[in-house]
Amino acid sequence: MQDTDRDLLPEGLGDRLPQQAAVSQRVRRTALDAMASHGYERVETPTIEFEKSMASRMAGVQVRRMFRFVDPVSLRTLALRSDITMQVGRIAATGLAAAARPLRLCYAGQVVTIKGDGLDPARERLQLGAELIGSDSVAAAAEIVEIAIEALRAAGASGISVDFTLPDVVDALSADALPLAASQIEAVRQMLDAKDAGGLVDAGGEAYLPLLYAVGPFETAIERLAAFDNAGVLAGRIAGLREIAARVDGKARLTLDPSERHGFEYQSWFGFTIYAEGVSGSLGRGGTYRILGQLGGQDGEPAAGFSLYPDPLIEVLASEPQDTKKLFLPLGHDARVAEQQRAVGWTTVAALGEKDDPIALGCSHRLENGEAVPL
Numbered sequence: 375m376q377d378t379d380r381d382l383l384p385e386g387l388g389d390r391l392p393q394q395a396a397v398s399q400r401v402r403r404t405a406l407d408a409m410a411s412h413g414y415e416r417v418e419t420p421t422i423e424f425e426k427s428m429a430s431r432m433a434g435v436q437v438r439r440m441f442r443f444v445d446p447v448s449l450r451t452l453a454l455r456s457d458i459t460m461q462v463g464r465i466a467a468t469g470l471a472a473a474a475r476p477l478r479l480c481y482a483g484q485v486v487t488i489k490g491d492g493l494d495p496a497r498e499r500l501q502l503g504a505e506l507i508g509s510d511s512v513a514a515a516a517e518i519v520e521i522a523i524e525a526l527r528a529a530g531a532s533g534i535s536v537d538f539t540l541p542d543v544v545d546a547l548s549a550d551a552l553p554l555a556a557s558q559i560e561a562v563r564q565m566l567d568a569k570d571a572g573g574l575v576d577a578g579g580e581a582y583l584p585l586l587y588a589v590g591p592f593e594t595a596i597e598r599l600a601a602f603d604n605a606g607v608l609a610g611r612i613a614g615l616r617e618i619a620a621r622v623d624g625k626a627r628l629t630l631d632p633s634e635r636h637g638f639e640y641q642s643w644f645g646f647t648i649y650a651e652g653v654s655g656s657l658g659r660g661g662t663y664r665i666l667g668q669l670g671g672q673d674g675e676p677a678a679g680f681s682l683y684p685d686p687l688i689e690v691l692a693s694e695p696q697d698t699k700k701l702f703l704p705l706g707h708d709a710r711v712a713e714q715q716r717a718v719g720w721t722t723v724a725a726l727g728e729k730d731d732p733i734a735l736g737c738s739h740r741l742e743n744g745e746a747v748p749l
């Protein structure tokens with residue numbers, strides 16, 4: 375009988391072969407270097423931890439997306455990390471509780487979820503990001519957006535665009551200017567998410583209809599949002615968005631979709647999604663949020679941050695021709711010369727036998743009389 379399962383990977387999981395792995399390393403390094411250059415210090419977190427500590431750090435985290443199982447040692451429920459931001463929140467609230475604020479941390483690692491996101495079947499993704507802990511001000515949010523753009527550009531993306539949103543807009547409006555019954559709030563949110571104008575009216579959210587039209591290029595959409603907000607409930611948020619937009623002007627194309635919530639589980643007054651030309655789907659998101667714990671009392675500690683999910687960018691970059699400079703070392707070559715060549719940046723591939731074919735092995739040059747000769 376054939377063991378068909380042996381060579382298969384579960385749905386949504388995959389290997390990276392050398393070309394993709396090389397690009398992935400480069401993307402990770404260049405993006406993290408951009409974050410480090412702005413004072414974000416690297417932290418590393420475990421891939422598994424207690425479910426409770428991950429799920430309770432921020433309001434709105436969805437545990438049902440996480441792989442969970444019982445630890446045979448502690449007999450407690452563990453979860454595989456689905457978002458490193460929550461772990462950075464734990465570090466900020468515990469190990470680095472006494473560190474000076476604002477605290478700037480960055481991270482990179484694989485994250486997994488039980489189900490892919492929308493049409494994307496991938497269940498494991500590379501996540502890279504930065505968190506600015508101690509403030510969720512406009513200045514903090516603007517710094518985060520600027521660094522997200524810079525990190526993505528450093529990683530090789532171009533034609534970057536950023537879509538701003540107000541994750542808690544329904545809460546803000548329903549608490550004040552446009553009251554909704556507690557039972558209506560979820561339906562109104564869902565209809566806004568679905569951009570379903572008819573459904574929004576049926577759900578009793580007619581007054582929220584203008585939110586569906588305050589979308590598109592930032593300048594015109596923000597004007598529409600301001601016109602809709604005649605009670606001034608959103609005035610602070612609108613001024614904040616304008617300030618952030620002015621800071622990133624010229625670095626990315628800006629759009630606004632004030633009721634967009636896809637992927638925003640715990641962000642508060644400000645959120646954004648980031649895209650690049652030639653790459654389908656989004657490449658990351660971020661925003662302001664609160665870290666629950668002792669710091670900041672009941673409301674938690676304010677923070678802002680972003681996470682990039684660069685896998686689709688890695689695919690695109692890895693499909694472009696790479697300039698490989700590899701030097702073939704024939705049998706009997708001078709080992710000292712080879713070492714000197716590596717010292718000046720060559721990658722060398724040494725022949726093991728007579729039959730080794732430099733071209734088939736991906737070499738661009740061959741060592742002859744101490745010189746690299748093009749093949």
Ligand SMILES: N[C@@H](Cc1c[nH]c[nH+]1)C(=O)O
Pocket residue numbers: 457458459503504505637638639641659660661662663678679680681
């Ligand atoms: N970790 C969030 C993005 C984020 C980082 N910091 C704040 N928000 C996500 O992946 O959706």
